[in-house]
Amino acid sequence: MKVSRILAVLAVLLIAASCASKPEPKPEPVITEPVVTEPAIAKADVQALHEKVLAARKDAFDQGAKDLYPEEYAAAETRYTAGKGALDQDKLAMAQTELTAALPLYQELGDKSARSGADKSKTDAQAARQRALDSKADAYSSQELKAADDFLAKAEAAYAAGDYRAAREAYAKAAQAFDAADKHAQASAVKARVDALAFGPMDQGNYQLAGEKLALAQEKISTQPSNAADAAAEALLRYNLVLAKGWELSAGQRKAEVEKVKTDSEAIKAQVAVKDAYTEAVTAYQNAEYAYTAGKFEESVALYAKAKQLFDAVYRQAADKRAAAEAAIRAAQQSAEQSANVAQMGDMTLGNETQPQEAGE
Numbered sequence: 001m002k003v004s005r006i007l008a009v010l011a012v013l014l015i016a017a018s019c020a021s022k023p024e025p026k027p028e029p030v031i032t033e034p035v036v037t038e039p040a041i042a043k044a045d046v047q048a049l050h051e052k053v054l055a056a057r058k059d060a061f062d063q064g065a066k067d068l069y070p071e072e073y074a075a076a077e078t079r080y081t082a083g084k085g086a087l088d089q090d091k092l093a094m095a096q097t098e099l100t101a102a103l104p105l106y107q108e109l110g111d112k113s114a115r116s117g118a119d120k121s122k123t124d125a126q127a128a129r130q131r132a133l134d135s136k137a138d139a140y141s142s143q144e145l146k147a148a149d150d151f152l153a154k155a156e157a158a159y160a161a162g163d164y165r166a167a168r169e170a171y172a173k174a175a176q177a178f179d180a181a182d183k184h185a186q187a188s189a190v191k192a193r194v195d196a197l198a199f200g201p202m203d204q205g206n207y208q209l210a211g212e213k214l215a216l217a218q219e220k221i222s223t224q225p226s227n228a229a230d231a232a233a234e235a236l237l238r239y240n241l242v243l244a245k246g247w248e249l250s251a252g253q254r255k256a257e258v259e260k261v262k263t264d265s266e267a268i269k270a271q272v273a274v275k276d277a278y279t280e281a282v283t284a285y286q287n288a289e290y291a292y293t294a295g296k297f298e299e300s301v302a303l304y305a306k307a308k309q310l311f312d313a314v315y316r317q318a319a320d321k322r323a324a325a326e327a328a329i330r331a332a333q334q335s336a337e338q339s340a341n342v343a344q345m346g347d348m349t350l351g352n353e354t355q356p357q358e359a360g361e
Contacts, residue, residue: 060106190243202246203241209234251298
């Protein structure tokens with residue numbers, strides 16, 4: 001029994017020693033990903049970005065990008081609209097992303113459109129210059145032509161430097177100045193014609209105003225070419241009104257002259273005495289009347305002049321025939337009177353054989 005107890009005690013001791021020597025297992029370490037915190041986005045920064053996008057957007061629109069590149073402009077608008085909507089809802093991260101994407105799209109559109117616009121303005125300016133030369137601006141409006149050429153030179157320099165926005169503006173001013181030179185030259189040519197025809201006094205008000213506008217065009221050409229073009233255009237209009245009034249009054253005068261000689265011709269029966277010539281003159285007169293009624297006064301002046309020439313000839317021919325007829329009548333009357341006188345003298349000298357004898361003879 002004693003041995004059994006000893007063995008039991010030893011077994012317990014061995015078990016306890018075994019448990020004491022075995023280390024307890026350590027827990028596995030927990031590996032966690034590092035937490036990355038995004039920097040806070042300031043709303044003021046996004047608003048400042050929005051202002052830059054707005055400026056680029058306006059420039060692109062002003063340069064005509066919406067019409068020149070509609071698909072690219074629509075794509076930029078999509079990004080802008082999304083960014084603006086997010087900003088309004090304080091979704092700053094999204095707003096920043098969309099607006100950042102929209103900005104270079106608008107900037108590129110603005111640059112492309114500015115160059116396209118400069119190219120078109122250059123073509124317009126060159127065409128306007130040719131019109132001015134066709135109107136003899138080098139002879140009538142040399143000062144205006146030089147001012148326009150100065151604008152053109154500035155535009156060419158800006159274009160060569162790649163400043164297409166400045167070039168576009170300068171080309172536009174050059175085109176306006178060339179238009180002013182064109183209208184100024186035309187107005188000067190009409191003025192010269194008005195003066196040669198002495199039509200100025202026939203419409204003194206418009207003649208004076210036209211001169212004032214012509215002077216204003218010269219004054220404004222170097223600084224405000226658009227205003228100069230408007231003034232020159234009005235000068236041209238006014239001088240043409242003077243010219244038209246002059247032709248109208250002249251036509252009325254010629255009409256009266258023709259109608260007088262026509263009436264005089266008919267009074268001496270020209271329509272009978274020189275029928276064919278009279279018919280030709282009447283036809284010319286009717287042609288003049290048609291032009292006058294249609295308001296073609298300059299044309300009618302020439303036609304009335306032709307009709308008067310024909311009626312003058314008709315009157316002379318008819319008058320000559322009338323004079324000849326009257327002379328013949330007078331000659332016949334004189335001849336008849338002479339014959340009667342001779343017969344009477346014969347009767348007195350020889351007696352009248354047919355007279356009955358007196359009674360008692």
